[in-house]
Amino acid sequence: MVRTTSHLASCVLAASLLSGCRVTIQSGSTPQEAAPPPPPPPAKTASPTRKPAKPDEKPVTRKPPKWRLPASNAPRITAPNAFGGGKGGAFRGLAYVIPEGSKKLPSFDGLVPFAALYTDRFEVKPQEFSGGFPGALMQNDWFAIRFEGEFKVPSEGVFQFRLTSDDGAILYIDDKRVVTNDGVHTAKSADGEARLSEGMHRLRLDYFQAQRGTVALIVLMGQKGKLEPLVGSR
Secondary structure, three states: OOOOHHHHHHHHHHHHHHHOOOOEEEEOOEEEEOOOOOOOOOOOOOOOOOOOOOOOOOOOOOOOOOOOOOOOOOOEOOOOEOOEEOOOOOEEEEEEEOOOOOOOOOOOOOOOOOEEEEEOEOEEEEEEOOOOEOOOEOOOOOEEEEEEEEEEEOOOEEEEEEEEEEOOEEEEEOOEEEEEEOOOOOOEEEEEEEEEOOEEEEEEEEEEEOOOOEEEEEEEEEEOOEEEEOEOOO
């Protein structure tokens, strides 16, 4: 088979496009110069997406939530006993039944209170306890009470605390243990101290009574040896 000049020129032109070389093709007697391949189009660069500027945001100052006593459906006692009454006070106590034979304060997690009572101070001097918790449960022994509330400090300083109890008790100020007087014992005292700022502070007082007999629960507070009953703020 005889290849024509035009067919040969097409093959040469294709080879030149692949190699990028310039070639001269003769068709008959007139030389023709193959045109160079067109340059590739410039690559398009994506313009960065700009996010709209946000207006100046002022920092939000969140006030700490005011401390409040936990909710409870336990009935208020209908008449006062040695630890408080049912008509309100700075400190609320929730009473719980504890296992017989307890030698120290129980874990209150999971316990269900059977009575609620209130007081402004803790001045239960050593005395026989009877009559239980009127309007709730006639429990004279094997019970525990958790008191919670607030009191006010007039000025910053180091304060001494004295806790007298029968049986065991532990005093917490702002969730920190300050005085430990736990265990089964007759009325005895234990001391502790804490540096407090001016203003309101949280108190938690855990107490338990073992077998039936005498009870006592006194909390004193002061500076430089001058101790007075700690009084709550409603």
